[in-house]
Amino acid sequence: MDSTAQPQAAARPAEDKILMGEDIEIYPSRPLPDLAPSGAQAFAAKDRRLVSDQFAILCGRATVPRITSIGSYRNIKNPNILKLHGAGVLDWTPEGRQRFALVFEKPPARRLMDAMGVTPVHISEDKIMAALIQPVLSVLYDLHLIDMVHGAINSTNIFLSGAEGSEVAVVGECLSGAPSLRQHALFEPPERAMAQETGRGIGTNKDDLYAFGVCVALAIRGENLMAGLTQEEIVYRKLSEGTYSMVIGRERMPTGISEFLRGVLSDDVSQRWDIEEAMRWLEGRRLSPKQPRANTRAARPFVFRDEKYWDLRSVAAAFTRNVSEAASVIEQDQFDLWIKRNFEDGTLEKHLEDIWDREGSGNRERLVTGISMALDPIGPVRYKGAALFPSGLGNALADAMARDDDLQVYGEIILNQFFPTWINYRFEEIPDASGQLSALEKCRNYLAQKMPGYGMERVLYTLNKECVCMSPVVRNHFVMSPGSLLRALDAVASLPGRPDMVLDRHMIAFISVREPKMVDPYLGYITSPLRANQIIGYLRCLSAIQRRFETGPVPGVSAWMSEMALEAVIRFNDKDLQEEVKKKLEAVKGMGSIHAILELVDDSRTVQEDAQKFNRARAEYAALQSEKAKIMRVLGQKRYVGHATGRQVAMLVSAVISAISILAYLVYLFAGMVN
């Protein structure tokens, strides 16, 4: 994936165009705002190898483009979806920052609906199969075959090619943002529509089909169903009337189309058609009719804030919008009675009792969130204004971080374990429920750890595989891998006001999740309270990245780390060695090799020898001090110093002289006697 993620070639600024690779030109002076998805920009582009026109979508970090799906998307051989010509990171010189660019075939000028607020194109019932349903279902089926969800099926993202009267639909792109990120509530099933845009998660092909069903209904009716309604009102109407009734209204549909719409717009997820069923319907097989509504209505309404509510999901939504009043109502017997008399649902009553036992005497927000999950187990987790599914947490965090929003609420959602409760309510229905529970438990543990590499940053990168590094230090770069992080740091290194430490919490967590071997073995050093150890940790990590990703020389980072490494030389005890290493560091400063710096300050043999020599020096110093103390003690008794030795020497000298004298006398005596 990284080959796609890296700039396909160094983007070179020209007079009025920026190159992607060898052949694709993007024209910054020719913006195409009509083709720009929300949160992104679009510009005219041209693939020199082709006759047709292209356009480029430039994405920022907040929209979380679906980088890991680019390869799969490129392999789709279907004329009814926008063809992808190129993707990669560009140095977008007009803004002086990197952007991720996706270059697509330029779509036809006409769309099913020009904008969310305008009237959609009317397609007659006899033409809608060939013009819209067949082409789009073929695209959705192709996406299903590669296990991909589109996530951006709506009337503004379906283009119409061909002359008027013989149009054929072309589905727009879905790579420039996370699935469902830009979907209007009208095109989302009610439970997903209740979630915030960033917290809906990836969804399934049933959600794509649901969105497409709404598009079909709009095209047949030729009316804008959103006119005059807020997204909240649309959700309310879907819950109270059912989606099918809401989008069809009093329109009379042909039997076949009606069957399709009942299938894909079913509000009961288990009854809603998947792509296999839709394709069977397309082939002409009759399928079992679907119930138009899924919500069980109460015999008598529940009155809350002067509004009458007939179903549990609407009550749950109303409760979470008015927490303090909901908490007061929940504490009254009236609510319990309404539940028991109208629904006779033992599981629901047990869930409510459990929540009351757990949260009854605690925080009202937690209580209402728990109650809302029990009332509407397929709806999102709603807590303190946030509404999201477990699979949407990663995107929600990415968006909040990109906007510098407060992350407290997401932390509380994880720590209060709302998601495990939500999953346990629907354990059998959720694919890989145990895997999700395990991931969420890991995230809870990450939050409990405050050291770099953990915390909310790690949760983000663990849950969001598409997310680029969100560090504010590299905000002008599009960092998709540790290798591109190193290159971004190389650019940051030469800027004034670069940070004190080369890796921040975001970067460490990013590397640790994406390439654990690059940083995890060195986390002990990085989190050490000693700056010298921290620097060694950074050097080891960056050196590993440089080798693993073959980034080539990084002179900026090299110079930066050389300066930092001056502080790391204090790990050597030998001052002479420190000076020698400092000189060598100065010499390798601009070479661009982090390994060269690391070898100077972290060579295991040098470190070991230094430690051994230091131990010997300590022993020698101690011995010298001991000897000094002994001599001082002796010299302190100055009067007697050396006297014993002196007396012994005198004794010896005297003995020797005496012996010589006696010998000489005896020789003299015996010589006289002989004579």
Add this chain to the structure above:
Amino acid sequence: MAGAKKGGSSPKKPVWAIRMLLFMLLVTAIIFLASTIVLIVCLIPAIVSALLDHHRPKTAWITIGAMNLAGALPALFNLWQMGHNKAAALEIVTTPSVLLVAYSGAAVGFGLYHYMTPLVAGVVVGKNRKRLKEIEKRSQELVRRWGDDVK
């Protein structure tokens, strides 16, 4: 108690040996009474120095005694030439020149003891001071190279 017993039994041997030696010396001194008289008189400085030396180990009497002995040796040979009898011994020990030679030897020994000891002590002090300087220099070098942690 066992240790005390062991400790108490070991000094008996030297005491016994010393007593034995003293006894044999006494016997020898009585047998060679003339030589004993000469030696006692000639070696008075050595005997006095042995009694007055309070330093341990006692080296003064050996230093003085060795030279004193060298000075007393002519008197001893003289005695043996004169027949080794009590009269000769008394004659010799009353001869001033004999005593002068013997005591001069002792004086030389005393001189050696008196001057050689401080001389050697001075050399020892100087050597220690030099070593102290070397230690200080090496310690400073170690601290310079390895920092205060080496202490």
